[in-house]
Amino acid sequence: MTTATAPLWPAPLATGPLDAVVAVPGSKSLSNRYLVLAALADSPSLLRSVLASRDTHLMASALETLGVTVDRGTDWRVEPGAQRGLRGSVTIDCGLAGTVMRFLPAVAALADGPVHFTGDVEALARPMGPVIRALQALGVRVDEEGETGRLPFTVHGRGFVRGGQVDIDASASSQFVSGLLLAAARFERGLVVRHTGPTLPSLPHIEMTVAVLRAAGVQVDDSRPAIWEVAPGRIAGRDVRVEPDLSNAAPFLCAAMVTGGTVSVPGWPAQTTQPGGLLPGFLERMGARTSLDGDVLSVTGTGAIHGVDLDLHAAGEIAPTLAALAVLADSPTRLRGVAHLRGHETDRLAALAAEITRLGGQAEQTSDGLVITPRPLTGGAWRTYADHRMATAGALIGLRVPGLEVEDVATTAKTIPDFVGLWTAMLGS
Missing domain, CATH: 3.65.10.10 (Enolpyruvate transferase domain)
Structure with missing residues (x-):
């Protein structure tokens, strides 16, 4: 504070x-979603009009730590790391960026070793339990090293995630759902996410996630209320301009x-x-x-x-x-x-x-x-x-x-x- x-x-x-x-x-929300998908894509991406702020630089730095190349010029060029494998045995500084701390744990599960997540002092108070529990339910080892359901923690990547289906209470933040959906196409069986909580705030942000996934060629079924199904498959690199x-x-x-x-x-x-x-x-x-x-x-x-x-x-x-x-x-x-x-x-x-x-x-x-x-x-x-x-x-x-x-x-x-x-x-x- x-x-x-x-x-x-x-x-x-x-x-x-x-x-x-x-x-x-x-848009920060769109910029960081595009960055995550570009990192997992099967070809390079060109992101135009990216917001160059602390949150987006934190995201770019985190992806670079995982082995992705991000050229932050007037337009940002992203060379994905997913094809050659994401790098483990690293530490990611989330700062105070909710999109970094909640979008990247599922990505880190695809790395070839442990990925330690930490952040600003204020970030240690932000809820992280739903994404940690969801990854554990999917067979990913996550070691919590501070207060339960908070930063810091370590995701032990094995280079793959089996996928399947998972229940999550996203009442505290729609980012918990978006973070799982963004990486789900790279899971071996894809992913079905079901929200089980009493409320779902900021639904437009989940709709934003679904829209950017579809634009990258990912199959997403959101026809049932509070249930999202992402099919396994390729994520296309894109040339896109940020609103x-x-x-x-x-x-x-x-x-x-x-x-x-x-x-x-x-x-x-x-x-x-x-x-x-x-x-x-x-x-x-x-x-x-x-x-x-x-x-x-x-x-x-x-x-x-x-x-x-x-x-x-x-x-x-x-x-x-x-x-x-x-x-x-x-x-x-x-x-x-x-x-x-x-x-x-x-x-x-x-x-x-x-x-x-x-x-x-x-x-x-x-x-x-x-x-x-x-x-x-x-x-x-x-x-x-x-x-x-x-x-x-x-x-x-x-x-x-x-x-x-x-x-x-x-x-x-x-x-x-x-x-x-x-x-x-x-x-x-």
């Missing part, structure tokens, strides 16, 4: 309505509502599996006007921000941004369906409630979300808890609240390499 000695960034105060175009970098990260676009688009102006993001896809694609509809309910002209999405603030009741189970990653917007609304907001946010980079529900309250606002935790009641706010330090979305939420509130200082804004490098530069350019400063 961040500390009292972390640097404070004075969040810029908006001086008037915005009229800005912000080019958002590529802009629509969730990372959220704070910039929401800035239009806070200032009463217009912010436009080019490259917005007409159809997408990204959860951030749901954002325009949410913002319209909160009082914005949105329009899609070709591939340019524009959001215009009307001068009002309305409180709403939103079920965000399919788009939990934009909850911190919408919570920041709700603090500035004209009536209370309830955010529901996001209990799984307690297991992200930090407990996001507790963190948001603490920081909103610190500024004089009112935010109450519920079993699966937050209730936010707008109150006059004062400036002060906004702690980020090493969480990039906490940092961008603080910047958004700071557009209207004088004297707000975001602690450790550099944590945004996890998914937005130059957030401060993009933010100040949007404001024209």
Whole structure:
């Protein structure tokens, strides 16, 4: 977590309505899925517009550790390691990247020796039990070396995984399902994954995984609810362009509502599996006007921000941004369906409630979300808890609240390499 000695960034105060175009970098979720599939493919891949952030560099470095070649130029060229065998007797640093710690254990099971997984201090608190139990059920030896169901642990690869079928409770994160599906075509018998938990958050992320698998020639049957069947077979190398990260676009688009102006993001896809694609509809309910002209999405603030009741189970990653917007609304907001946010980079529900309250606002935790009641706010330090979305939420509130200082804004490098530069350019400063 961040500390009292972390640097404070004075969040810029908006001086008037915005009229800005912000080019958002590529999707982290898609970038890391493409990287995993490229590493397991039967031919090289060219990945264009990859997000070059801490999370994607952690993924690339982890794959290189396993023997994959990743040339990180303007476009990223990936020479797969699966054909000559993935390398074991190595250590993977997951940092704080959920996609690395949850996507790569199944890949590591295909390596020719033990693969040790570790990460940042904050990562040691993130749940990992479902993927560990699933691999063990598939006959893969996994030694847990810390708290049960947490990093660090070691996957003992044998060069192959028999596959078959496995039950998993992915209530804490859809990444547990995606991590198994991404490697499943390389298992000897493929894999049937059945989700057994009471809820399944961020289903669009699993749909994203299924879509990228099919685009790479993998046969996936998702016709039954909460069951996915991946047939064994080849994974094709691809030449693919990564969509802009629509969730990372959220704070910039929401800035239009806070200032009463217009912010436009080019490259917005007409159809997408990204959860951030749901954002325009949410913002319209909160009082914005949105329009899609070709591939340019524009959001215009009307001068009002309305409180709403939103079920965000399919788009939990934009909850911190919408919570920041709700603090500035004209009536209370309830955010529901996001209990799984307690297991992200930090407990996001507790963190948001603490920081909103610190500024004089009112935010109450519920079993699966937050209730936010707008109150006059004062400036002060906004702690980020090493969480990039906490940092961008603080910047958004700071557009209207004088004297707000975001602690450790550099944590945004996890998914937005130059957030401060993009933010100040949007404001024209």
